[in-house]
Amino acid sequence: HVQLQESGPGVVKPSETLSLTCTVSGGSISGYFWSWIRQPPGKGLEWIGYVYHSGSGTYNPSLESRVTISADTSKSQLSLKLTSVTAADTAMYFCARGRQLSPWDYWGQGALVTVSS
Amino acid sequence: DIQLTQSPSSLSVSVGDRVTITCQASQDISNYLNWYQQKPGKAPKLLIYDASNLETGVPSRFSGGGSGTHFTFTISSLQPEDIATYYCQQYDNFPYTFGQGAKLEIK
Numbered sequence: 647h648v649q650l651q652e653s654g655p656g657v658v659k660p661s662e663t664l665s666l667t668c669t670v671s672g673g674s675i676s677g678y679f680w681s682w683i684r685q686p687p688g689k690g691l692e693w694i695g696y697v698y699h700s701g702s703g704t705y706n707p708s709l710e711s712r713v714t715i716s717a718d719t720s721k722s723q724l725s726l727k728l729t730s731v732t733a734a735d736t737a738m739y740f741c742a743r744g745r746q747l748s749p750w751d752y753w754g755q756g757a758l759v760t761v762s763s
Numbered sequence: 764d765i766q767l768t769q770s771p772s773s774l775s776v777s778v779g780d781r782v783t784i785t786c787q788a789s790q791d792i793s794n795y796l797n798w799y800q801q802k803p804g805k806a807p808k809l810l811i812y813d814a815s816n817l818e819t820g821v822p823s824r825f826s827g828g829g830s831g832t833h834f835t836f837t838i839s840s841l842q843p844e845d846i847a848t849y850y851c852q853q854y855d856n857f858p859y860t861f862g863q864g865a866k867l868e869i870k
Binding site for chain 1: 795797805806807808809812813818850852854857858859860861862863864
């Protein structure tokens with residue numbers, strides 16, 4: 647049974663870099679498309695970007711200048727880095743598996759990141 | 764970006780009701796549309812993919828339809844565990860986008 651688990655700091659200071667890891671267990675990350683999606687408190691969902699196990703991927707243009715998503719097949723981990731964060735980046739961050747580019751059939755439980763000094 | 768507009772945004776429902784939510788796309792997205800259910804404090808759960816295909820393990824009371832710019836999501840007979848927020852999501856074009864959500868509440 648595939649499981650995804652996000653991990654990382656719960657609080658990040660403004661202007662610093664948000665770093666999260668998604669650890670995949672019960673299955674390989676090879677052959678799938680892995681996305682990060684976020685949800686500000688009480689609001690809707692925003693797709694951040696995806697990475698294929700080979701490392702290729704695409705980002706949301708609204709975040710492209712600040713975001714990097716990567717995959718480490720040896721560790722079965724995905725990572726998300728978001729630079730120069732502001733309060734607007736406060737959100738629950740989810741990693742999710744795509745059978746193709748979409749849909750996303752497995753999700754992590756989410757990691758809440760608050761941007762605050 | 765492709766805009767997805769869900770209607771209604773909120774709905775008061777009773778157990779046993781037939782519930783229909785619509786999702787209107789700002790341009791033709793063929794059938795590249797999925798539906799997710801999200802309960803408070805939980806990750807979204809895939810229910811319908813490619814507009815009308817029921818995800819494995821999802822009860823048959825859930826269904827989806829439509830193509831192009833107009834899509835529907837239906838719960839044939841609402842159960843208590845169906846109280847949640849439902850989102851449509853397109854993957855015809857990058858960036859992938861979601862509707863604003865449709866929140867079901869018990870009447």
